[in-house]
Amino acid sequence: MTALTVTINGRAYGPTEVRDDLSMNDFLREYLGMTGTKFGCGVAQCLSCAVIVDNPDGTSNTSPTCIVAAASFNGKSIRTVEGHAKNGELSTLQKAFITHFAFQCGYCTAGFLNEGQALLERLERQPVARADLEKTIAEALDGHLCRCTGYIKYHQAVRDVVLADAGRYFAS
Numbered sequence: 001m002t003a004l005t006v007t008i009n010g011r012a013y014g015p016t017e018v019r020d021d022l023s024m025n026d027f028l029r030e031y032l033g034m035t036g037t038k039f040g041c042g043v044a045q046c047l048s049c050a051v052i053v054d055n056p057d058g059t060s061n062t063s064p065t066c067i068v069a070a071a072s073f074n075g076k077s078i079r080t081v082e083g084h085a086k087n088g089e090l091s092t093l094q095k096a097f098i099t100h101f102a103f104q105c106g107y108c109t110a111g112f113l114n115e116g117q118a119l120l121e122r123l124e125r126q127p128v129a130r131a132d133l134e135k136t137i138a139e140a141l142d143g144h145l146c147r148c149t150g151y152i153k154y155h156q157a158v159r160d161v162v163l164a165d166a167g168r169y170f171a172s
């Protein structure tokens, strides 16, 4: 057993006694009722379960939750789809997803949203050349599966957010 303390969307949870084989996906969904994080394949192949991990050095990255133990997040800070909107207003990327009709059933959307957001934050820290944008987005979203095949629209939505703020995301 582990006494799990984790910060989620800026709020501290725990300590909560959890079995060491409890997945982070089950912790979020079954213990906290945060069902925005989905469970798809269960074997780290679709990334519908991905959340953002905020690292102490200020970087962020995504992690699947289906095969990762909740206990391994002890002391860490993560963000889920529930944390993107602020004061009832959707994030810029969420709005772009809607503008592009990027999702149909929405099952994959939380994973794509978290990946796209982590990419935007990475580009802020490490801007890329405009010529490398398409490849950069494609590589970032690679691995996320969408059964409704919204790949191009997700890509276009992320691209629109970047292009709308070129000074922030492009190397000069």
Ligand code: FES
Residues within 6 Å of the ligand: 038, 039, 040, 041, 042, 043, 044, 045, 046, 047, 048, 049, 050, 064, 065, 066, 067
């Ligand atoms: S449910 Fe985690 S990768 Fe598919």
Ligand code: FES
Residues within 6 Å of the ligand: 102, 103, 104, 105, 106, 107, 108, 109, 145, 146, 147, 148, 149, 150
């Ligand atoms: S919108 Fe249905 S799986 Fe992607």
